Amino acid sequence: MIEIKDCVMDYGDKIAVDHVSLTIPEGCSYGLLGSNAAGKSTLLKLMNGIYRPTGGSVLIDGKNVYCEPSVKERLFFVDDETVQYSDMTLRDMKRYFGRFYPKFDSALFDKLAKTVGLPEGKKTHTFSKGMKRQAVVICGAACKADYLFIDEAFDGLDQTMRTIVKNILIDEMLDNHLTVVFSSHNLSEIDEFCDRVGLLHAGKVLFDRELDSVKSDLVKVRAAFDRDITADDLPELEVLHIGRQGSLTEIIARGGAEKAGAAVEKLAPKICDFMKLSLKEIFVYEMEGVGYDGSKLDEE
Amino acid sequence: MFKIELDGTASIHDQICSEISRLISVGILVPDEKLPAVRETAKALGVNPNTVQKAYAALEKNGLIYSVPAKGSYVAPGGTAAEAVRKEAAETLRAAMEKAAQTGVSRGTAEEIMNEIWGKKG
Numbered sequence: 001m002i003e004i005k006d007c008v009m010d011y012g013d014k015i016a017v018d019h020v021s022l023t024i025p026e027g028c029s030y031g032l033l034g035s036n037a038a039g040k041s042t043l044l045k046l047m048n049g050i051y052r053p054t055g056g057s058v059l060i061d062g063k064n065v066y067c068e069p070s071v072k073e074r075l076f077f078v079d080d081e082t083v084q085y086s087d088m089t090l091r092d093m094k095r096y097f098g099r100f101y102p103k104f105d106s107a108l109f110d111k112l113a114k115t116v117g118l119p120e121g122k123k124t125h126t127f128s129k130g131m132k133r134q135a136v137v138i139c140g141a142a143c144k145a146d147y148l149f150i151d152e153a154f155d156g157l158d159q160t161m162r163t164i165v166k167n168i169l170i171d172e173m174l175d176n177h178l179t180v181v182f183s184s185h186n187l188s189e190i191d192e193f194c195d196r197v198g199l200l201h202a203g204k205v206l207f208d209r210e211l212d213s214v215k216s217d218l219v220k221v222r223a224a225f226d227r228d229i230t231a232d233d234l235p236e237l238e239v240l241h242i243g244r245q246g247s248l249t250e251i252i253a254r255g256g257a258e259k260a261g262a263a264v265e266k267l268a269p270k271i272c273d274f275m276k277l278s279l280k281e282i283f284v285y286e287m288e289g290v291g292y293d294g295s296k297l298d299e300e
Numbered sequence: 301m302f303k304i305e306l307d308g309t310a311s312i313h314d315q316i317c318s319e320i321s322r323l324i325s326v327g328i329l330v331p332d333e334k335l336p337a338v339r340e341t342a343k344a345l346g347v348n349p350n351t352v353q354k355a356y357a358a359l360e361k362n363g364l365i366y367s368v369p370a371k372g373s374y375v376a377p378g379g380t381a382a383e384a385v386r387k388e389a390a391e392t393l394r395a396a397m398e399k400a401a402q403t404g405v406s407r408g409t410a411e412e413i414m415n416e417i418w419g420k421k422g
Contacts, residue, residue, distance in 0.1 A: 162346075166346050271403065
């Protein structure tokens with residue numbers, strides 16, 4: 001279990017992580033979402049004990065990740081930056097990580113390197129961005145860590161490599177209770193593979209919930225009434241948005257389809273349709289609900 | 301294998317549940333047939349195994365499937381699964397009919413449709 005307790009990361013000129021508290025259960029596949037500069041990478045580095053928080057602490061299975069080196073052999077961080085390995089060949093990386101990770105699987109490393117066809121004897125600074133990324137992902141898979149952190153999720157990996165990585169994650173989740181934390185600004189990736197999501201904005205966690213409950217809570221109803229309907233007509237619901245498109249009224253509310261259906265039916269709509277919300281719409285409305293403009297979330 | 305759309309509208313959990321009930325209702329999955337393992341399904345769909353596990357658990361709760369520890373999940377025997385699927389289908393039918401009635405579809409039209417589907421015997 002990862003426990004982030006009231007964490008602050010103040011770089012002096014900027015507070016990147018602002019009093020964040022978050023718990024990620026063991027065996028979870030967690031998606032950390034947010035626009036650029038939301039604080040995702042900093043939070044990942046704090047969870048890996050790379051940075052010392054200027055306030056608060058991060059515990060992994062009860063141990064402070066910054067202070068206790070013994071925790072580190074149980075974590076692997078697939079950093080979006082790979083400059084730290086520029087002077088290493090793939091062979092060097094295998095030796096290097098093999099020394100630190102007790103469960104390092106050399107056979108898996110070789111198999112993966114062969115599958116993607118990376119040269120073993122060339123220094124990684126000669127690699128393309130995608131190749132560098134593949135090299136680090138291969139190391140991450142072979143280290144057999146209990147906690148895997150992947151910055152920018154499956155960025156830079158082609159479809160074949162994505163499938164291979166996902167299959168490894170699936171095996172590790174089922175066999176060894178692997179906990180995996182992705183950061184991403186790509187909602188569909190998170191949607192496919194995560195069971196819990198956290199949304200980060202300007203260093204703060206706007207919300208942190210089970211993906212299924214997020215999806216079943218918010219509803220979109222499109223209905224036609226013979227008069228103007230406002231949120232006051234629906235006191236049973238927490239209405240996030242109400243708007244008109246021609247003769248149709250669109251209502252976005254919290255509380256699940258059943259409750260929303262009953263409330264809207266009371267107003268005797270001429271027609272009433274339930275629309276499904278995409279994950280993107282959900283985030284936009286959740287963010288608006290706490291006073292942010294969520295419409296730019298998915299943009300680079 | 302199951303057909304799932306990863307377009308982010310219906311949740312993957314719900315899609316797995318409805319796909320399996322559909323396969324049971326049309327008789328592609330028969331009583332006591334073994335379902336694909338959680339691992340296999342997760343890999344084939346490229347989705348989180350926890351989600352597949354939760355979907356299987358929900359189906360088991362509704363009586364559509366049963367599980368044998370360390371062996372896997374199976375389609376419920378003796379028509380239990382089919383009965384559960386029928387109940388679900390009847391609910392969907394009711395919702396569709398309510399909507400039809402609201403939008404002004406006449407009883408006559410509804411009966412015509414019923415006759416087309418069930419024949420005139422019933």
